[in-house]
Amino acid sequence: MVVNTRGDKVDASPTKGFFVNMITRDITLEDTILDLIDNSIDAAWHNEGGQAMELADTVDLSAYRISISASPERFSIRDNCGGMTLDDAVEHAFSFGRRGSQELEEYSIGVYGIGMKRAAFKLGTNIRVRSTYTDSDGAREAFAVPILVDEWMKNDNPPWDFDIDEDHELDDDGVEIVVESLREGTKAEFGNPAFIRNLRRMIARDYSLHLNRGLKIAVGGKAVEGLPIELRQGGGFAPVRVEYKDQAGEDEVMVEIIGGMAAPPPESIDPDDAKDGDRRFGWYVACNGRIVLAADKTTVSGWGTSDWPQWHRQYSGFIGIVLFTAANAADLPLTTTKRSVDASSGVYLRARRRMRDISKEWIAYTNVRKQALAEAKRREAVPEAVPIQHVKKRLSIALPKLVRVKTEPVANVNYSVPVSKMKRLATELGNVNMTYRDVGLKSFDYTYDDHVGDG
Amino acid sequence: MASFDIVNYSLRPSKGIQRQIIFDGIRMLKSRLELSDMIYVGLGSIWFSDFVQAHKSLDIRRMVSIEADDTGYCRARFNKPYATVQVRHGHSSAVLAELHDDDDCQAHPWVVWLDYDGRLSEAMVGDIRAVIERSPSDTILLTTFKARATSYGRPEQRKERLRDLLGDVVPDDLSKAGCKGDRMQETLADLVTDFMKAIGVESARPGGFIPAFRIIYKDTMEMVTVGGIVPAPGNVSSATDVISDERWRCRPQRRIVAPLLTIREAVTLLSLLPRDDELTREQVRVSGFDLEQEQIEAFERYYREYPMFAQIVA
Ligand SMILES: Nc1ncnc2c1ncn2[C@@H]1O[C@H](COP(=O)(O)OP(=O)(O)O)[C@@H](O)[C@H]1O
Ligand SMILES: [Mg+2]
Numbered sequence: 001m002v003v004n005t006r007g008d009k010v011d012a013s014p015t016k017g018f019f020v021n022m023i024t025r026d027i028t029l030e031d032t033i034l035d036l037i038d039n040s041i042d043a044a045w046h047n048e049g050g051q052a053m054e055l056a057d058t059v060d061l062s063a064y065r066i067s068i069s070a071s072p073e074r075f076s077i078r079d080n081c082g083g084m085t086l087d088d089a090v091e092h093a094f095s096f097g098r099r100g101s102q103e104l105e106e107y108s109i110g111v112y113g114i115g116m117k118r119a120a121f122k123l124g125t126n127i128r129v130r131s132t133y134t135d136s137d138g139a140r141e142a143f144a145v146p147i148l149v150d151e152w153m154k155n156d157n158p159p160w161d162f163d164i165d166e167d168h169e170l171d172d173d174g175v176e177i178v179v180e181s182l183r184e185g186t187k188a189e190f191g192n193p194a195f196i197r198n199l200r201r202m203i204a205r206d207y208s209l210h211l212n213r214g215l216k217i218a219v220g221g222k223a224v225e226g227l228p229i230e231l232r233q234g235g236g237f238a239p240v241r242v243e244y245k246d247q248a249g250e251d252e253v254m255v256e257i258i259g260g261m262a263a264p265p266p267e268s269i270d271p272d273d274a275k276d277g278d279r280r281f282g283w284y285v286a287c288n289g290r291i292v293l294a295a296d297k298t299t300v301s302g303w304g305t306s307d308w309p310q311w312h313r314q315y316s317g318f319i320g321i322v323l324f325t326a327a328n329a330a331d332l333p334l335t336t337t338k339r340s341v342d343a344s345s346g347v348y349l350r351a352r353r354r355m356r357d358i359s360k361e362w363i364a365y366t367n368v369r370k371q372a373l374a375e376a377k378r379r380e381a382v383p384e385a386v387p388i389q390h391v392k393k394r395l396s397i398a399l400p401k402l403v404r405v406k407t408e409p410v411a412n413v414n415y416s417v418p419v420s421k422m423k424r425l426a427t428e429l430g431n432v433n434m435t436y437r438d439v440g441l442k443s444f445d446y447t448y449d450d451h452v453g454d455g
Numbered sequence: 456m457a458s459f460d461i462v463n464y465s466l467r468p469s470k471g472i473q474r475q476i477i478f479d480g481i482r483m484l485k486s487r488l489e490l491s492d493m494i495y496v497g498l499g500s501i502w503f504s505d506f507v508q509a510h511k512s513l514d515i516r517r518m519v520s521i522e523a524d525d526t527g528y529c530r531a532r533f534n535k536p537y538a539t540v541q542v543r544h545g546h547s548s549a550v551l552a553e554l555h556d557d558d559d560c561q562a563h564p565w566v567v568w569l570d571y572d573g574r575l576s577e578a579m580v581g582d583i584r585a586v587i588e589r590s591p592s593d594t595i596l597l598t599t600f601k602a603r604a605t606s607y608g609r610p611e612q613r614k615e616r617l618r619d620l621l622g623d624v625v626p627d628d629l630s631k632a633g634c635k636g637d638r639m640q641e642t643l644a645d646l647v648t649d650f651m652k653a654i655g656v657e658s659a660r661p662g663g664f665i666p667a668f669r670i671i672y673k674d675t676m677e678m679v680t681v682g683g684i685v686p687a688p689g690n691v692s693s694a695t696d697v698i699s700d701e702r703w704r705c706r707p708q709r710r711i712v713a714p715l716l717t718i719r720e721a722v723t724l725l726s727l728l729p730r731d732d733e734l735t736r737e738q739v740r741v742s743g744f745d746l747e748q749e750q751i752e753a754f755e756r757y758y759r760e761y762p763m764f765a766q767i768v769a
Contacts, residue, residue, distance in 0.1 A: 189656060192652060193652055193653055194623040194624045194650075197623055197624060198623050201627065430609075431608065431609070432607065432612050432616050433608065433612050433619065
């Protein structure tokens with residue numbers, strides 16, 4: 001609300017320009033694309049009956065395809081997930097908030113029902129949304145909604161809706177969104193090979209639960225493979241897997257927590273030795289199947305908050321995942337960008353207590369492990385990787401009881417050499433990617449053997 | 456191929472052809488974008504072939520040669536072909552940083568050719584990044600490095616090694632086959648180009664980075680040259696036009712593997728060219744000697760750039 005110096009109300013109606021700027025500001029390009037994928041998946045899920053998405057159920061998504069292509073000239077996403085009906089379009093898909101007297105109040109809230117519009121505005125200024133669906137009488141219907149942002153922005157008077165045109169049918173029932181006249185920033189990113197490859201990685205991770213159910217997502221004509229989330233089970237190791245019901249107001253939220261060893265902890269805590277693998281570990285949070293927080297090692301999942309130490313490389317190897325499932329998405333602890341969890345949500349805070357207890361068991365294990373390294377490594381080699389869907393129910397995490405062995409005092413060595421020499425030596429020792437620490441150890445052993453002999 | 460093809464390290468015809476094609480390309484860009492007062496930055500060498508070309512065919516006066524090695528520095532100073540070549544002693548990363556900090560250098564577009572002898576390393580990747588991030592608008596960047604597959608670890612280690620060097624641009628599904636044999640040069644050329652594009656975007660260069668050069672060549676060792684331009688925003692479309700024109704020869708489909716010929720052989724072949732039909736092995740035999748079919752093809756494709764050196768016997 002704008003107030004002039006005399007204190008009278010002058011003009012309380014926001015402009016479209018202000019609104020577009022506000023909703024597109026705090027979201028990344030990647031996340032807006034994921035918002036569109038979410039819409040396709042929601043449609044597919046709706047088609048399949050719309051039940052709760054829990055890990056154990058068996059809904060098969062292999063009939064559904066989402067194809068994305070992105071170049072500096074053009075963006076498109078197309079799905080065969082059933083499409084949106086003309087009613088959907090008229091009632092809410094292309095309006096902002098509910099119709100009625102309070103329509104202007106919606107802009108400052110707008111958490112729900114903005115994903116598609118926000119993505120469109122973020123991407124470019126010439127947008128065409130097309131939908132083909134089969135109505136309740138079995139007839140196929142098609143329509144298109146062209147959005148020419150610059151035209152649309154010229155008139156700030158409500159209602160802020162878009163025109164709906166007739167259109168010919170798409171091959172399959174589904175939605176197609178094409179964006180041209182991309183924004184400068186978008187254009188640049190779509191020309192960045194790293195952006196596209198990272199987008200694939202993000203999709204592989206955040207939709208891994210859907211991809212593992214057969215959903216197909218292709219970027220640039222190439223299918224994305226879901227990143228498997230696996231934990232090790234057997235030989236004294238067993239992940240925890242608990243399930244409980246919680247309440248968000250009147251509504252019920254199902255919570256499932258799974259956690260355990262995904263890989264043996266690292267041998268050293270030297271950051272130079274941190275390879276890609278380290279990125280996998282930590283806590284994951286999924287809301288109705290969509291992973292909104294991945295491999296988190298920050299206070300968001302609890303590390304470094306009360307009674308829970310900060311993440312340390314020593315804890316690598318642990319993966320935990322919490323799945324929240326609710327009929328009403330408003331009850332889920334997700335932020336509007338779906339890139340994090342709402343850490344003030346009671347449902348989430350209650351789950352976090354349990355996450356803490358699980359994490360602490362792992363922390364304790366890695367502490368003992370340092371003094372029983374040989375035995376630990378022997379035992380860690382036994383368990384096998386199991387996809388999280390197949391982890392057995394268990395109230396707590398099982399880890400072997402290790403016996404600390406008293407060790408000789410050790411000397412830590414620390415020195416610097418040029419990376420190029422280090423890499424050349426690593427190559428000669430048989431592995432160009434060998435960790436610096438291992439190159440050091442091997443060189444020590446080699447020299448020791450030469451000058452001191454056995455012992 | 457017989458072993459007499461693999462000797463003589465001082466004459467590297469493929470490298471010479473490559474250099475010629477690239478300087479021709481730079482000249483086209485220079486004239487279309489109306490670039491003037493450029494600065495040439497090259498890596499130390501006692502031969503200065505690229506500097507001579509830069510001066511003769513690009514009319515560049517100001518040239519900087521970077522040499523890290525003490526003896527090399529001394530020899531480079533002795534051998535520098537023109538008064539306006541400045542030889543700077545130090546590692547490329549340090550000298551590039553000095554040049555980047557120099558306001559006067561920042562006032563002119565550069566042609567930077569990081570012509571390394573070795574395999575791609577962390578230090579080279581750092582230099583490439585620095586040039587794209589910090590060089591003046593309209594700078595043309597080239598880099599040459601060794602691209603034999605075995606220089607990058609064992610086959611199953613190569614993808615990770617590339618990921619270590621080039622980061623996120625290396626696709627997760629890069630196959631082992633893509634990192635073996637001749638495929639490795641293609642992979643390296645493509646991924647280093649992608650890396651350059653990524654840096655152009657990530658450092659928010661207003662005109663981005665436009666790839667323009669991609670040549671694989673071999674004399675005794677498989678080498679890759681890739682590069683492009685970081686144009687001023689107003690020059691993006693002209694640069695794109697030049698590079699997408701069919702006369703642009705700096706991205707040949709096939710690798711350059713030129714035969715090592717004696718002057719007498721080369722002159723004899725030249726007298727048969729150009730021609731409308733293809734030069735056949737039979738015609739070569741008729742003229743008095745013999746070459747393999749692919750050697751003949753390579754010569755025919757690049758005879759205009761084939762370096763001709765007469766050896767001076769003192
Ligand atoms: N791919 C799609 N398939 C079917 N319906 C869609 C699709 N994309 C959008 N919609 C419709 O448009 C509506 C608005 O989408 P959006 O702006 O993302 O808000 P929200 O997803 O929060 O409802 C959705 O609720 C849905 O009815
Ligand atoms: Mg949505």
